[in-house]
Amino acid sequence: MSRLIRVGAIDNHPVVLLGLGAAFAETAPDMRLVAIAGSADELLERAHDGLDVVLLDMRIPGQPPAHETVATLVEHGLVVVLFTAEERPVPVRRAIGAGAAGLILKVDPVESIAQSIRDAVAGDLACSSQLATMLLSDEDVGTRLSPRQIEILRAVSAGLPYRMVGRQLGIGEVTVREHLARAAKAYREGGVETGNVHGLISRARADGHLDG
Known part of the structure; x- marks a missing residue:
């Protein structure tokens, strides 16, 4: 038994x-x-x-x-x-x-x-x-984002302007924008157009990147 x-x-x-x-x-x-x-x-x-x-x-x-x-x-x-x-x-x-x-x-x-x-x-x-x-x-399910990209998206989603995000993370505003552009590119390469940063945040949240 x-x-x-x-x-x-x-x-x-x-x-x-x-x-x-x-x-x-x-x-x-x-x-x-x-x-x-x-x-x-x-x-x-x-x-x-x-x-x-x-x-x-x-x-x-x-x-x-x-x-x-x-x-x-x-x-x-x-x-x-x-x-x-x-x-x-x-x-x-x-x-x-x-x-x-x-x-x-x-x-x-x-x-x-x-x-x-x-x-x-x-x-x-x-x-x-x-x-x-x-x-x-399945590696093709869900877009992979780097920890830094997620960190920046989380800060921007909280309403912080790019300059403040950069100051908080010890990087320049230009670098903040570059990370966001790379995140959008990662989605685009997976066949998803996120549009502006608000669309990028919405998609990242829907995928669970901004949880926790």
Whole structure:
């Protein structure tokens, strides 16, 4: 008989998770949803010593960015799998870089979700569907921006004029404009015209570059 896999979850939609727990009972008798919490601290208080894997929703209002939560849970020796409707590659890959064991999309069939959990517990990369795999590994999905470009976009999006951005970062205004131009070029080379700087900021935010 297979060892029971004890699953915890951090999510602000407990009804969805209760449905998942019921589905496990019917289709995945080797796993059980044993703890649901709204934050990493709450989960650690409840069930840190009795979990094999944690499902983490990436969009919980009032909580730290997902990659920070992943890092916290991994530091406590927990296996973390992203369980989310998030389809933006930047925050997904950031969370994977922090130690998440894979990605499960909430829209995927429960059989795929269960198998992905088994994969994560076994030490393999968990991917619940072709889209999840693409978000994790396809270099053509999402435009890559440098840390400096993101830093400048974040400052400009806060309303700072270019001169103040340059002063804050220790660079000239011309250099600020050059970084913005390179970011726009990166999008253009990927087939996306961002237009002016406001369009560039909107696109970078939509892709998740300005999260966290």
